Every structure is written in structure tokens, then in C-alpha cells.
Amino acid sequence: MSGVTFSAHTPASPAGLPLDLDEAAHRCLVAGFDGTTGVPDELERLVDRGLGGVILFTRNVRDAEQVRRLTEELRAVRPDLLVGIDNEGGGIGHLVGAGAPDVPGSFALGVADDPGLTARCADALAGHLASLGITVSYAPVADLQHHPRNPIVRTRSFGAEPALAARHLRAWIAATERRGVASCAKHFPGHGGTETDSHHGIAVDPRPYDELRADLESFRAAVDAGVPMIMSAHVVFPALDPERPATLSRRILGDLLRRELDFDGVLVSDALEMKAIADRYGEAAGARIALAAGADQVIVAVPDLEVTLACRDAVLGALRSGALPEERLWEAAGRVRRLAGRYAVPAGAVGGWDTGAGLEAARRAVRSRPVPPAVRGAHVVDLFPPPHPALNWGGEDLLSEVRAVDPAATGTAVAGEPADPAAVVAGILRACGDAPLVIATCDAGLHPWQERLRAALLARRPDAVGVDTGLPEGGALCSYGRGRVNLRAVAEVLAGG
Secondary structure, eight states: OTTOOOOTTSOBOTTSSBHHHHHHHHHTEEEOOOOSSSOOHHHHHHHHTTOOEEEEOGGGOSOHHHHHHHHHHHHHHOTTOEEEEOOOBTTBOSOGGGTOOOOOOHHHHHHHTOHHHHHHHHHHHHHHHHHHTOOEEOOOBOOOOOOTTOSSSGGGSSOSOHHHHHHHHHHHHHHHHHTTOBOEEEEETOSTTOSSOTTTSOEEOOOOHHHHHHHHHHHHHHHHTTOSEEEEOOEEETTTEEEEEGGGOHIIIIIIIIIISOOOSEEEEEETTSHHHHTTTOHHHHHHHHHHHTOSEEEEOSSOHHHHHHHHHHHHHHHHHTSSOHHHHHHHHHHHHHHHHHHTSOOSSOOOOOTTHHHHHHHHHHTTSOOOOOOTTOEEEEEEOOOOTTSOOOOOOHHHHHHHHOTTOEEEEEESOOSOHHHHHHHHHHHHTTSOEEEEESSGGGOHHHHHHHHHHHHHOTTOEEEESSSOOSOSEEOSSOSHHHHHHHHHHHHTO
């Protein structure tokens, strides 16, 4: 279509562009919105003009039947609209209210290291999505977790080894594809080597190119497995492009992903309102630059559609001025149309899935190393950081899972640094009395307040059993994540089950 010319009488869009070019520009946008019923008027107008997709969040979810009605309402506006959601499993998931299958995060699957089991877990997640009318899953995470102070990847990754990640990515992608759901490997070319969360600021991976190549292998495996989508990282890699984060870099998106890895699927940006983009460039400029650099779609996940409209207007303005070549938009929109042709319309009847695969995987991960003797009737102290504002937390806590298998257990949950740590320690010791004490921390190396509380408790109770609910840090037990089944598997060991 890039060779098409238009006469002076060709119908124009409200932006003054040919209608099909206006539609192509809208195809390159994915919008978040607010509400659980009905399609907001402004969103409906965007869909009418060609909006490529919507992304759902917890704010759009009440229960399964409501989500099914919502996806039907969205497709009633235009049948080829892509409806997606972040669906990694573990402690991150927006569909708890809709009865999402309980599966551990990817790190526990990597510890269990059974690709068949990973496929069963991925199938459960994808089958549930298909039953709700959601056909785009922004998962799996292909990042390698190898920097000990990385704050955002951690148990979302299958691990640090490229070959390990590759075999589980292949299993996940194939299982998701069999359900007619589009998977999306993220965050290219890797977010696991940073010390900054790109939700909060510019993240930089300073490693030389030779070291970065290992991270590329998991994405290469995803491409070879036929993954239809890849999501870019808002990370600066000086060895690849010293100026711009990957999402805005022609070198990384074009030379590396398109040419070296030979990926011809849909390249989608991570959310543009993340501060790595919004604070330095602004969402609107980020949308324009990302599409010019080689992205096919950009996500604007905030529910305020005014932000999406500003991004749309920046793209249309760049088309009018020539700053964004029409050929680039035709290419991007063409890829999105092909994706929609494969995945926008849900398949027919959805078969059942293995509801026990997640707990089986979590148990195998927890028991992959020797476990301590049972401590029934324990007082369980669960220390964990406040939930990440951009990643849904389903309310899971270790004490609830322990009490489900050991009703005599008591406990204290501390979500975030307490104002008076000494008072918290004293209260825990009083409540515990002579009962066994369990101290669970979550990535304490990143959160020194947890280390201090643990040390104060161990000074009085050196017999306490240590549990890690994030990455392993030397505790007697490790759950490898805070998904419900991760914590249940630890609870069973503590209770002697």
C-alpha cells in the first residue's frame, strides 16, 4: 500500500489524512481504559477509527462472566480488535477475580525444570484467557535474571541460564499457541541486567556486547519457536545504542531484532507511561519515536484516554509533517492486521485445563532441595515489600496458606517497612511465646528493613526457621515467588504435609 497515491478528492479523516492512513495509525495503538461494563464513548470512537487493541487490568475485572461480556462488547464495536492482558502467572495477574488458574511464576518453573509441566501451566493460563474472550497474552518473560540487585525481573524470569530459559519459553509459546492465544516474549533485549526498574526511571545495562549476547539467546529461541509478538524494554544499552532506550532505538529494534534475529512478528512497546519514557520524552513523543524506530504497536496502559489521544495526535502530526514516513506506518499496521487475522476472534468451544499443574510445579520447586523438619503450630512472620503499583497483587500471604493446612498456626504479616520496628519485634515475640517461629522474607537483600527485623528476631530466637519467598537468599526453604501455589507449597512443608 505504500505506493498508493491519493487525489485531492480522496476522503480524509478528521486529522486531514487519507482515511486508510488514519486507520493504519490507529492500528498501531493499544489503549487501557477504565470500567468493567460497556465501552466508553471515547474508546468506541478510537476503535471505530481503527484502534489496534486494548489492554485489560484489574480495574476491568470483577468476575468471569463480566469479563466475557466486556470482551464481547468490545468486539461488537469492531470484530478484529485485539484484546490483551498481562498474564504471567505467579504473584502477578489481573484475573484473580475471574478465577484465574493458580500457577507459580516462571522462576519456580525453571527450578522444577520440566518443560512438559511448564506447558501444562501455560495451557491452563491460555485456556482460561480463551474462555474469557482474551486472545493476547503479554507473556512469557524472556529476560534472564542474573543481576542480584535487579528490582523488577527476579522470579518473573525462568532463570539465569539461556538454555534453561530457551526450553521453557519454547514450551510456553507452543502451549499458548495451541489455545489460539498470541504470546508475547518480553522485554527485548533483556531487563535482567539492570539495577533500576524502568517503571520508576531510566534503566541502564552497562555490560559489553559480548555479555549481552547471552540474553539475546532466549529471545532467539522465542523467535525460532514462532512467537507472534515481542515486547521491547525501556532500557538503555550503551554497547548497543548509547543514546536511546531499546523501545526508541532503530539500532536495537531494526538491526538487532529484525535483521539479526529475523523477527517479522508484531513488535510492541512496553507501556509508554512508565517513567523511563514519560519523564524523559513524554508519552506522546515516545509513541512517535518508537513507531519511527521500528515498533508496530505502542501501549498506553493508563485509563485516562486523554493520554492515548495525545499519543495518537503526535503520530498523526508526525505523518502530516513527514517526520514519520508513511511506509513505516503501512508496514507496522500490516503486521498488526496479520496478527488480528490469526488471533482477534476467539476460537470456538474451549476445552478444560489441568487445574493441578500449578501446585504440582510449585511443590517440585520447593522440594528441589532438602527441606527442614515440620514446625506445626508455628508463629509465622511474613515480611514482604509493598506490592508494585503496576503489577497486580492478588492478596496472597504466607500466613493464610499455612493456616489452611495447619489451623493451629498464628502469625504476623508486615507489608512494608514499619514505623516502629522495635515495637513490631516485641509484639511478634509476645505473640509467639514458646511456639516455633518462622521468619519469611522476600528479597531482603533489596529491602534492608527486612534484614534488620530478621536479625532482631534471630537474636532472641536463633532457632527460627528461615523462608525466602523471593529469590533464594539462604533460608531453609524457598518458594521462588509469592504466587498462591508458591506459598501453599512452602506451607505444606512447614506443616509436615
